[in-house]
Amino acid sequence: MDELIVSNEQHNDQQLQKDVHCKFVCTANHGFAPYAQEELRRRFGSLKSSVLIPGEVFVTTLQEDMGEATERITTRPLIFLRHLFPVHLEVPSEDADEALRVIEQHLSQQAYLEQTQVSIQVRKTEGSSWTANPAALRDEIQQRLASLELGYSVQDPEWIISLFAADKVWYVGVSRPADNLSDWNGGAIRFQREEGQISRAKFKLLEAEQQFGIAFEGFRNAVDIGAAPGGWTSFLLERGMRVTAIDPAKMHPSLQDHRNLRVISKNAGEVKFREHEFDLLVCDMSWSPKQMAKLVTGLLHCLQMGGTAVVTVKLLTKKPMALIDEMMLVFEAARMQIQGAKQLFHNRDEITLYMIKY
Numbered sequence: 001m002d003e004l005i006v007s008n009e010q011h012n013d014q015q016l017q018k019d020v021h022c023k024f025v026c027t028a029n030h031g032f033a034p035y036a037q038e039e040l041r042r043r044f045g046s047l048k049s050s051v052l053i054p055g056e057v058f059v060t061t062l063q064e065d066m067g068e069a070t071e072r073i074t075t076r077p078l079i080f081l082r083h084l085f086p087v088h089l090e091v092p093s094e095d096a097d098e099a100l101r102v103i104e105q106h107l108s109q110q111a112y113l114e115q116t117q118v119s120i121q122v123r124k125t126e127g128s129s130w131t132a133n134p135a136a137l138r139d140e141i142q143q144r145l146a147s148l149e150l151g152y153s154v155q156d157p158e159w160i161i162s163l164f165a166a167d168k169v170w171y172v173g174v175s176r177p178a179d180n181l182s183d184w185n186g187g188a189i190r191f192q193r194e195e196g197q198i199s200r201a202k203f204k205l206l207e208a209e210q211q212f213g214i215a216f217e218g219f220r221n222a223v224d225i226g227a228a229p230g231g232w233t234s235f236l237l238e239r240g241m242r243v244t245a246i247d248p249a250k251m252h253p254s255l256q257d258h259r260n261l262r263v264i265s266k267n268a269g270e271v272k273f274r275e276h277e278f279d280l281l282v283c284d285m286s287w288s289p290k291q292m293a294k295l296v297t298g299l300l301h302c303l304q305m306g307g308t309a310v311v312t313v314k315l316l317t318k319k320p321m322a323l324i325d326e327m328m329l330v331f332e333a334a335r336m337q338i339q340g341a342k343q344l345f346h347n348r349d350e351i352t353l354y355m356i357k358y
């Protein structure tokens with residue numbers, strides 16, 4: 001009898017645990033949402049999800065407490081999950097005015113928000129009942145929350161109020177910026193294009209710097225493999241390094257005669273370096289990943305122990321997860337410790353690896 005009671009209690013416990021769940025609106029680079037879903041599935045076992053913007057945004061339900069799920073995601077970020085926000089309120093959206101009224105009522109009751117610095121981040125689908133642009137919807141919410149006496153800060157908010165106004169449902173959540181994986185709306189980080197900027201590729205390195213927290217000012221001597229036209233090279237020079245740029249293609253004329261730059265106009269397979277010549281190696285070759293890995297590992301003797309490598313891996317395959325696993329194994333076998341692997345917003349069909357030699 002006792003046994004029966006225990007097993008019933010266990011059953012109830014299991015039932016209770018199963019009933020714990022949380023919901024997130026998740027975003028990946030266009031076309032890569034299925035891989036973000038796969039990563040979540042690998043980490044959490046099962047999940048339910050439905051598409052909000054095909055290939056890009058989906059809403060997912062995890063059988064886990066929201067705080068624990070957030071911690072499991074933010075402490076070990078996923079490669080393809082660029083951004084997420086927790087769903088605290090779901091509002092049927094046929095009537096935008098009514099949806100706004102419900103959101104206003106809900107948020108106005110959140111006393112912890114009073115007089116704090118917030119950012120309101122709004123996105124919408126094309127079929128949403130809000131027909132004007134997302135910025136107008138954000139302004140409308142801002143006006144309706146006047147009683148909370150909020151301060152608005154895009155740079156450094158204490159809270160982010162997120163709204164995704166989809167076709168049938170509007171999803172609302174309030175979270176700390178770090179819990180969203182990015183403090184940019186949907187993780188779409190923007191950098192100002194500078195006058196005379198050589199290539200958009202520079203944004204990838206700027207984003208890697210922020211994403212992985214790489215202190216580029218600390219390096220002295222860098223090698224840039226596949227450097228032309230020179231966006232990454234110019235970034236490294238600006239950070240005060242001496243740079244060796246390897247590329248058979250032409251570097252941008254603005255880099256000519258830079259006193260800290262040595263250009264080697266050759267295929268990287270043909271160059272020879274001394275042991276431990278560099279403390280930073282970067283490679284953005286847009287090439288077959290296996291060939292790239294072979295080339296880079298063949299040059300790793302020139303990187304000092306403790307030196308850093310930042311490498312983009314082109315995903316020229318329908319099985320990117322398997323390819324990434326394979327690439328990581330190749331680099332790990334070459335005594336590179338993977339510090340970070342991420343599809344950055346500025347990566348197209350590729351990911352960026354951040355590694356340290358040991």
Ligand SMILES: C[S@@+](CC[C@H](N)C(=O)[O-])C[C@H]1O[C@@H](n2cnc3c(N)ncnc32)[C@H](O)[C@@H]1O
Nearest residue numbers: 199201226228229230231232249267268284285
């Ligand atoms: C995407 S571009 C690099 C852009 C660069 N990171 C920037 O910021 O301007 C790729 C470059 O890799 C170079 N490349 C491809 N294979 C190479 C190889 N085997 N050795 C050296 N460079 C190579 C190409 O010539 C091309 O200029």
